[in-house]
Amino acid sequence: xxxxxxxxxxxxxxxxTSLTIQCQVDSQVTMMFWYRQQPGQSLTLIATAxxxxxxxxxxxxxxxxxxxxxxxxxxSTLTVSNMSPEDSSIYLCSxxxxxxxxxxxxxxxxxxx
Amino acid sequence: QKEVxxxxxxxxxxEGAIASLNCTYSDRVSQSFFWYRQYSGKSPELIMSIYxxxxxxxxxxxxxxxxxSQYVSLxxxxxxxSDSATYLCAVRRSGGxxxxxxxxxxxxxxxxxxx
Numbered sequence: 001x002x003x004x005x006x007x008x009x010x011x012x013x014x015x016x017t018s019l020t021i022q023c024q025v026d027s028q029v030t031m032m033f034w035y036r037q038q039p040g041q042s043l044t045l046i047a048t049a050x051x052x053x054x055x056x057x058x059x060x061x062x063x064x065x066x067x068x069x070x071x072x073x074x075x076s077t078l079t080v081s082n083m084s085p086e087d088s089s090i091y092l093c094s095x096x097x098x099x100x101x102x103x104x105x106x107x108x109x110x111x112x113x
Numbered sequence: 114q115k116e117v118x119x120x121x122x123x124x125x126x127x128e129g130a131i132a133s134l135n136c137t138y139s140d141r142v143s144q145s146f147f148w149y150r151q152y153s154g155k156s157p158e159l160i161m162s163i164y165x166x167x168x169x170x171x172x173x174x175x176x177x178x179x180x181x182s183q184y185v186s187l188x189x190x191x192x193x194x195s196d197s198a199t200y201l202c203a204v205r206r207s208g209g210x211x212x213x214x215x216x217x218x219x220x221x222x223x224x225x226x227x228x
Contacts, residue, residue, distance in 0.1 A: 008227045031214040042201060043157070092156055096214045100145045100205050102154040 001035070002029060002095045004105035012111045013083055020079045021108045023093035028073040031096040037107070038089045049076040049093075083112045114155050116140065117204050119219035120150070132189040136202030136219055145205035146185045150181065152199045157201055161187060166196060191227040199223050 003026035013019050023032065032049040047068055048056040055068035070076040080087050090107045119136045134148075145164050145177040149157035163169045163185065175188040185204075189196055203218040 022133070031195070033215070042220045045215060046216075077195075077212065090156075097164075100214065101159055101162055102203075102216055103159060107156045 002026060002097060002103045004095055006093060006105040007110050008108060010109040012113060014113060015084055017083055018039045018081045020080055020083045023076045023105055029095040029097050032070060032076045035040060035067060035092040036089045037057050037092060038104045043095055044069045085112045088112045116201055116217045117219040119202050119222045123223035123225060125225045126192050128192060128226055130192050130196060132224055133191045134187040134200050134222050136185045137183055138204045140207055140208040143204045147203040148176060148179045148187045149201040149203060151201060152198045194226050194228055
């Protein structure tokens with residue numbers, strides 16, 4: 001498995017501001033992803049964080065709203081930009097090593113007021 | 114039709130019973146299937162992966178896969194109150210390239226094991 005940490009664990013932000021979430025994995029991984037989990041819902045994939053290049057976004061998610069960086073094989077950031085209350089959610093990063101098994105970080109609980 | 118569907122739940126079983134969680138998927142060429150457990154307020158935890166038809170056992174957990182029927186299940190034997198959680202079925206998307214490694218999740222089934 002992979003040990004994944006996220007910062008911050010939770011935050012309360014004002015409408016119109018931005019928050020950057022950091023994800024750190026304990027060793028090199030092949031793939032990193034960012035998900036959103038809204039209250040009472042399942043996980044929705046936001047994007048694949050590609051090392052050294054632009055992220056690959058899923059339908060309904062755009063780079064201007066959710067810019068992602070992955071400067072190396074163990075670290076990625078997700079920024080939630082120009083936030084609105086609808087962005088209140090749990091944001092999760094995940095990582096895949098050589099197998100297809102995917103492991104999740106502890107999540108960042110975001111509340112937008 | 115949703116890509117990954119789970120029995121709607123919630124599912125309630127008595128302690129010591131077998132809990133049966135079911136999942137169907139629509140992409141016939143899917144190859145990898147996963148079960149995650151998520152406690153309230155926590156992130157999903159991988160508990161089983163299965164890639165071949167048949168059964169795979171790990172302790173009290175058994176995953177069953179039937180690719181012809183596009184069906185995967187999770188059995189929990191001797192259920193304990195600590196098994197009470199939401200169980201998520203996930204299917205790895207077929208194809209390479211930009212689909213590599215991506216998972217599609219079902220909506221989850223809430224399991225409650227009562228003493």
